[in-house]
Amino acid sequence: MTHAPDRVRREDPRRTPSPSAGKTGTPGHRSTGKRTLIRLLLVTFVGLGIAVLTPGVASADGEQVRGTLTTNTTGPIEGVTVTVETADGQEVGEAESDERGRFSVPVPAAGEYVVTLDADSLPEGVTVGGGGDTRTVTVEVNGREPVNFALSSGERGGGSERILAVQLFVDGLRFGLLIAICAVGLSLIFGTTGLTNFAHGEMVTIGAIVAFYLNVDADIPLLASAVLAVIIGGLIGALNELALWRPLRRRGTGLVAALVVSIGLSLAVRYIIQTVYGGRSNPYTDYQSQRARDYGTFALTDRDLYSIIISLVVLLAVALMLQRTRIGKAMRAVADNRDLAASSGINVDRVILVVWVMGGALAALGGVLLGLSDQIQWDMGFRLLLLMFAGVTLGGLGTAYGALIGSVIVGVFVQMSTLVIRDDMKYVGGLLLLILILIVRPQGILGSKARIG
Amino acid sequence: MADLLDAFQLGVRAMFAYQAVFFALLAIGLNLHFGYTGLLNFGQIAFAMLGGFGVAISVSKWDLPFWVGVLVGIAAAVFLALLLGLPTLRLRADYLAIVTIAAAEALRLVFRSGGSTELTNSTQGISDFNADFLSLAPWSVAKRYDILGTRWSGGELWVITVGWTLVALSCLLVWALMRSPWGRVLRAVREDEDAARALGKNVYAFKMQSLVLGGVFGALGGMVYAVGTGSQNPDQYQNANTFLAYGALILGGAARVMGPVIGAMLLWFIIAFSDSALAALVSGDNSFFGLFEWGDLLSTTDIAYIRFIIIGVGLMLLMIFRPQGILGDRREVMLDAR
Numbered sequence: 001m002t003h004a005p006d007r008v009r010r011e012d013p014r015r016t017p018s019p020s021a022g023k024t025g026t027p028g029h030r031s032t033g034k035r036t037l038i039r040l041l042l043v044t045f046v047g048l049g050i051a052v053l054t055p056g057v058a059s060a061d062g063e064q065v066r067g068t069l070t071t072n073t074t075g076p077i078e079g080v081t082v083t084v085e086t087a088d089g090q091e092v093g094e095a096e097s098d099e100r101g102r103f104s105v106p107v108p109a110a111g112e113y114v115v116t117l118d119a120d121s122l123p124e125g126v127t128v129g130g131g132g133d134t135r136t137v138t139v140e141v142n143g144r145e146p147v148n149f150a151l152s153s154g155e156r157g158g159g160s161e162r163i164l165a166v167q168l169f170v171d172g173l174r175f176g177l178l179i180a181i182c183a184v185g186l187s188l189i190f191g192t193t194g195l196t197n198f199a200h201g202e203m204v205t206i207g208a209i210v211a212f213y214l215n216v217d218a219d220i221p222l223l224a225s226a227v228l229a230v231i232i233g234g235l236i237g238a239l240n241e242l243a244l245w246r247p248l249r250r251r252g253t254g255l256v257a258a259l260v261v262s263i264g265l266s267l268a269v270r271y272i273i274q275t276v277y278g279g280r281s282n283p284y285t286d287y288q289s290q291r292a293r294d295y296g297t298f299a300l301t302d303r304d305l306y307s308i309i310i311s312l313v314v315l316l317a318v319a320l321m322l323q324r325t326r327i328g329k330a331m332r333a334v335a336d337n338r339d340l341a342a343s344s345g346i347n348v349d350r351v352i353l354v355v356w357v358m359g360g361a362l363a364a365l366g367g368v369l370l371g372l373s374d375q376i377q378w379d380m381g382f383r384l385l386l387l388m389f390a391g392v393t394l395g396g397l398g399t400a401y402g403a404l405i406g407s408v409i410v411g412v413f414v415q416m417s418t419l420v421i422r423d424d425m426k427y428v429g430g431l432l433l434l435i436l437i438l439i440v441r442p443q444g445i446l447g448s449k450a451r452i453g
Numbered sequence: 454m455a456d457l458l459d460a461f462q463l464g465v466r467a468m469f470a471y472q473a474v475f476f477a478l479l480a481i482g483l484n485l486h487f488g489y490t491g492l493l494n495f496g497q498i499a500f501a502m503l504g505g506f507g508v509a510i511s512v513s514k515w516d517l518p519f520w521v522g523v524l525v526g527i528a529a530a531v532f533l534a535l536l537l538g539l540p541t542l543r544l545r546a547d548y549l550a551i552v553t554i555a556a557a558e559a560l561r562l563v564f565r566s567g568g569s570t571e572l573t574n575s576t577q578g579i580s581d582f583n584a585d586f587l588s589l590a591p592w593s594v595a596k597r598y599d600i601l602g603t604r605w606s607g608g609e610l611w612v613i614t615v616g617w618t619l620v621a622l623s624c625l626l627v628w629a630l631m632r633s634p635w636g637r638v639l640r641a642v643r644e645d646e647d648a649a650r651a652l653g654k655n656v657y658a659f660k661m662q663s664l665v666l667g668g669v670f671g672a673l674g675g676m677v678y679a680v681g682t683g684s685q686n687p688d689q690y691q692n693a694n695t696f697l698a699y700g701a702l703i704l705g706g707a708a709r710v711m712g713p714v715i716g717a718m719l720l721w722f723i724i725a726f727s728d729s730a731l732a733a734l735v736s737g738d739n740s741f742f743g744l745f746e747w748g749d750l751l752s753t754t755d756i757a758y759i760r761f762i763i764i765g766v767g768l769m770l771l772m773i774f775r776p777q778g779i780l781g782d783r784r785e786v787m788l789d790a791r
Contacts, residue, residue, distance in 0.1 A: 268765025438540040
């Protein structure tokens with residue numbers, strides 16, 4: 001089996017939750033040794049940014065073949081010619097990749113097409129990797145068929161001593177810190193209200209998409225967009241509490257009923273987002289064409305580096321707030337024992353409101369960071385939610401520090417697991433970890449036994 | 454007006470189509486879990502996927518007879534229920550919820566992974582496995598039949614005949630079980646686990662039996678869906694479907710034998726009616742009191758997603774204002790996490 005069809009499935013962005021796919025190389029050739037591993041690290045596959053529609057759902061734009069040309073070290077590659085022919089060799093059309101490395105060629109009808117990449121138009125140092133420069137694809141009726149070319153760049157390990165495990169660890173750390181940012185809010189909301197908020201993932205998506213519209217449509221620099229998105233995220237958190245959850249608590253709605261309500265909310269918001277934003281995945285305009293910097297045993301783009309730094313600073317600030325400030329102590333008190341906190345004069349409703357605002361703002365920030373490293377998709381938050389749950393459960397439901405530790409472990413575990421299992425199954429490893437934890441230590445690392453029932 | 458009548462007719466047809474059977478069976482399983490036992494299974498679609506793929510893989514990959522495929526699907530569902538139940542059923546209700554939803558998503562990822570191509574054809578999907586089933590039909594499956602103004606193919610009629618028979622038998626089984634001492638223990642577990650334990654009942658075992666049996670109903674639903682569509686693709690089993698089934702269950706009334714069936718039929722009426730009514734709305738020159746054109750607001754693609762928005766909002770409103778649905782008893786559905 002060649003890489004190409006294989007990769008098409010894996011990189012299908014709507015369904016394969018892989019925030020850092022394309023950086024971890026491909027499994028499947030691992031047996032050929034470490035050198036190959038290092039080389040594979042430099043190989044990046046194309047195919048982010050493809051709209052994939054639910055089977056049977058027609059698109060109005062007609063059939064086309066599309067893809068993205070990019071490598072880890074050069075970023076998107078512009079000006080590469082891609083030619084599409086029918087199965088019997090008749091040319092249908094050609095296109096050049098744009099500044100984001102994207103190309104799309106409309107085809108007249110559904111059927112089989114041969115897509116050829118002009119290797120001569122590739123920039124210096126970039127070569128066609130495994131699978132060669134042609135792909136045969138089958139376009140479905142009204143389908144937009146993603147095509148993936150494996151491109152490799154760089155001196156193939158020359159000079160630098162990169163180690164795949166270290167690279168994956170650093171990627172995992174970035175990803176885990178990102179999960180932690182989103183999950184702290186989830187855990188605090190659970191701790192203070194008892195609600196398992198299944199709609200938390202949508203706050204992540206909303207953060208990413210607000211920043212997307214501000215950045216791409218309104219041309220506001222990403223940094224400013226991110227700040228605005230975080231503020232809006234906080235407001236959405238407040239809205240959640242004031243318009244929905246506080247009235248429900250007043251009504252005395254049970255926790256299970258509240259949980260089903262949050263599922264309904266998640267479902268409705270997710271598909272409203274899909275209707276408004278669409279099924280495509282798009283990048284921000286800023287910081288897209290960065291080259292990975294060499295740090296000896298691993299390489300990192302600047303945006304990933306800043307993502308790690310921002311996550312660390314924010315999480316440290318949250319920890320300091322919980323530890324030192326009045327409201328932070330009140331949060332921990334409410335999470336620990338709500339009635340006792342109320343009877344010692346803490347305004348529980350106010351504390352919960354602050355927790356929601358904080359949770360919403362942090363989730364939005366996590367969404368922006370995830371949108372930066374991956375791309376923005378309508379269901380990115382929901383897919384992250386499952387990993388947040390894994391992290392929160394691992395650390396101990398309801399504890400802020402537990403969420404932090406657990407999330408980082410899950411992030412690193414998920415990335416490192418690609419050493420052993422296929423890239424498109426890495427989230428499965430996270431789930432197995434979750435089940436294992438529940439068997440061995442159901443209260444999690446920092447949780448207390450009383451909570452688990 | 455003619456459009457509305459057409460939409461209404463399509464809605465009525467959808468009430469009896471195999472999709473309604475599929476969701477009725479999913480919801481019957483969930484009723485056992487959620488309605489009677491108080492278990493939060495958010496991964497019911499995974500049981501259906503194992504059922505559907507159990508048949509598809511057995512018949513098309515392993516060349517086994519159809520009925521063996523049915524057994525394989527059921528066995529897989531039982532195994533999944535045991536796997537998920539073992540670590541979580543001793544814990545509080547939301548742990549099962551988290552694990553089941555994660556397992557459903559993970560299982561779908563495994564099935565669509567390139568590494569599973571040999572078994573599941575990954576995203577290409579499996580087809581050509583329902584010929585054996587269709588050949589059992591007592592009438593011609595290729596012919597078309599008109600029944601009360603709706604058109605059905607013979608194959609569809611055979612699938613829904615078997616499907617609704619299965620639903621009736623399942624309802625009968627649930628009804629009989631819930632009258633039995635076993636069913637009374639399940640309700641006792643739902644109401645007060647500690648009290649049930651104090652009476653010497655092995656709560657863990659009862660929960661596990663409920664999880665397994667409900668999962669098998671889900672698997673049967675998946676099989677009906679599989680022979681109904683004639684093709685199996687992991688992406689047909691998006692986890693949002695679990696919540697459509699929850700919508701059906703809560704709409705009809707949890708902890709009632711007929712609740713999930715009525716809920717599933719109504720759900721599909723709503724879905725089919727709104728789909729075709731919206732399609733008619735956006736395809737013609739219809740404007741909202743002259744303010745804007747519906748066609749500019751929604752594309753034909755968007756309509757498929759509207760159902761999830763309707764169900765999501767509906768689920769919230771039902772759970773808040775009428776948790777007992779149409780048939781249920783409010784006292785029976787005031788669950789709380791333990």
